[in-house]
Amino acid sequence: xxxxxxxxxxxxxxEELIEETRSEKKPYVHDVNGMPIVVLPGVxxxxxxxxxxxxxxxxxxxxxxxxxxxxxxxxTGAVVCAVKKKYGPATGKLVATDxxxxxxxxxxxxxxxxxxxxxxDVRIGHVFCPIRYHxxxxxxxxxxxxxxxxxxxxxxxxxxxxxxxxxxxxxxVKGAATHLAEDGVLQIGFSSNLGKQEILERxxxxxxxxxxxxxxxxxxxxxxxxxxxxxxxxxxxxx
Amino acid sequence: MTETPEEAHKALMEGTVxxxxxxxxERRPYMYEVLGRDFVVMPxxxxxxxxxxxxxFAKEVPxxxxxxxxxxxxxxxxxTGIVLCSVxxxxxxxxxxTDFYGNSVTNAEINVLLHNIGNYADIRWGSVYHPIGKNxxxxxxxxxVPFGDWDVFGAxxxxxxxxxxxxGHKNLRRFILGAQEHFRNEYSNLLIGYxxxxxxxSVLEKLAAEAGxxxxxxxxxxxxxxxxxxKxxxxxxxxxxxxx
Numbered sequence: 001x002x003x004x005x006x007x008x009x010x011x012x013x014x015e016e017l018i019e020e021t022r023s024e025k026k027p028y029v030h031d032v033n034g035m036p037i038v039v040l041p042g043v044x045x046x047x048x049x050x051x052x053x054x055x056x057x058x059x060x061x062x063x064x065x066x067x068x069x070x071x072x073x074x075x076t077g078a079v080v081c082a083v084k085k086k087y088g089p090a091t092g093k094l095v096a097t098d099x100x101x102x103x104x105x106x107x108x109x110x111x112x113x114x115x116x117x118x119x120x121d122v123r124i125g126h127v128f129c130p131i132r133y134h135x136x137x138x139x140x141x142x143x144x145x146x147x148x149x150x151x152x153x154x155x156x157x158x159x160x161x162x163x164x165x166x167x168x169x170x171x172x173v174k175g176a177a178t179h180l181a182e183d184g185v186l187q188i189g190f191s192s193n194l195g196k197q198e199i200l201e202r203x204x205x206x207x208x209x210x211x212x213x214x215x216x217x218x219x220x221x222x223x224x225x226x227x228x229x230x231x232x233x234x235x236x237x238x239x
Numbered sequence: 240m241t242e243t244p245e246e247a248h249k250a251l252m253e254g255t256v257x258x259x260x261x262x263x264x265e266r267r268p269y270m271y272e273v274l275g276r277d278f279v280v281m282p283x284x285x286x287x288x289x290x291x292x293x294x295x296f297a298k299e300v301p302x303x304x305x306x307x308x309x310x311x312x313x314x315x316x317x318x319t320g321i322v323l324c325s326v327x328x329x330x331x332x333x334x335x336x337t338d339f340y341g342n343s344v345t346n347a348e349i350n351v352l353l354h355n356i357g358n359y360a361d362i363r364w365g366s367v368y369h370p371i372g373k374n375x376x377x378x379x380x381x382x383x384v385p386f387g388d389w390d391v392f393g394a395x396x397x398x399x400x401x402x403x404x405x406x407g408h409k410n411l412r413r414f415i416l417g418a419q420e421h422f423r424n425e426y427s428n429l430l431i432g433y434x435x436x437x438x439x440x441s442v443l444e445k446l447a448a449e450a451g452x453x454x455x456x457x458x459x460x461x462x463x464x465x466x467x468x469x470k471x472x473x474x475x476x477x478x479x480x481x482x483x
Contacts, residue, residue, distance in 0.1 A: 105352060112345055
């Protein structure tokens with residue numbers, strides 16, 4: 001692991017962020033790159049995790065009018081709404097999944113606000129479970145949990161951040177090999193300095209993808225206790 | 240110098256315009272709490288943050304609406320959908336909300352989703368009874384009517400004008416006279432959200448009599464709400480019209 005700081009302090013800070021997210025008991029509106037986003041309690045929140053704003057800025061640019069677009073683990077739906085906002089009526093089919101029922105509802109709420117009805121299909125389920133076998137996408141994105149350890153309680157919020165042994169990341173990459181169109185691009189939100197890139201590379205190699213290319217990188221995040229954290233957007237294609 | 244009733248009325252109408260203008264300045268969706276429940280309010284939608292009657296009707300209408308699994312409730316001019324949500328959250332009633340303004344339809348749909356009552360509520364776009372099928376019947380019909388009794392005022396510069404002013408009582412007339420066609424039976428009731436401070440009771444009485452209602456009673460009344468209008472305190476009433 002490329003570690004620019006003390007990993008224990010960062011993990012403790014992340015747990016604290018999860019705790020703060022959990023302490024929000026009422027819905028609220030948070031600004032993501034100038035877009036008001038409704039956040040429901042119990043949903044991975046852009047107020048505490050700044051990666052959402054980074055991906056909501058860079059993912060739509062990289063979509064390049066290539067639809068259908070699939071987002072795994074959509075949370076509030078901020079990224080998929082940013083895609084809709086960028087392409088307007090020229091947007092193609094959007095599909096978003098989340099294992100958290102509240103997140104799915106949250107994404108629908110924001111989908112209505114950003115006029116994405118008729119474009120957006122929100123489904124509940126784990127990684128590719130709600131995706132039908134024959135469905136193919138030109139772009140598949142996930143802001144993947146990049147801590148491969150398990151901390152905190154086994155709830156939906158912790159699952160957004162921690163992924164023991166990268167089990168879900170592996171499922172994502174393997175599933176993407178099935179559901180990505182031949183000329184499609186897999187987009188992976190992953191920490192460029194704290195995520196174990198060698199493992200990501202191995203999963204991609206095994207599933208028949210090219211080596212990941214980092215197409216955007218954040219500065220050091222100013223999250224609480226997270227000053228040593230950088231977000232990256234990686235892309236890979238089928239060989 | 241004593242203020243004439245006309246001057247007082249004009250001041251109240253100007254106060255209503257002021258509120259609508261303040262409401263129109265909100266350019267982003269925001270959360271607002273009514274009776275302990277959180278609701279999304281979209282720009283340009285009749286907002287409980289500025290118009291205090293929403294909270295009053297959200298509290299009173301569920302008490303007077305026929306509630307229950309087999310009951311049907313219709314709200315005209317649903318706006319944010321707060322009253323409709325309050326009725327359904329009080330009793331699992333099948334509810335239909337209509338609004339002429341697209342943003343309000345979107346807003347009400349958001350709040351229906353937010354409160355997980357999508358199986359009970361149906362929001363439709365259109366003026367008064369337009370989006371209601373001829374054969375659709377309801378046990379209770381409600382509208383927080385635009386009671387601003389001001390036929391002529393300087394160019395209404397905003398989409399919200401129809402939510403607060405009804406020149407010539409045209410929509411109020413359509414609402415009261417068209418209600419019976421959508422009543423399930425003679426025990427159905429019509430609830431009218433009104434303010435005698437801003438409106439004119441005799442207009443309601445005349446229209447109710449014309450429509451054949453035998454009873455028109457005030458079933459709930461707010462006290463004087465200090466911030467109901469920037470010019471004067473305002474009182475709100477919930478009227479109930481019945482055939483029997």
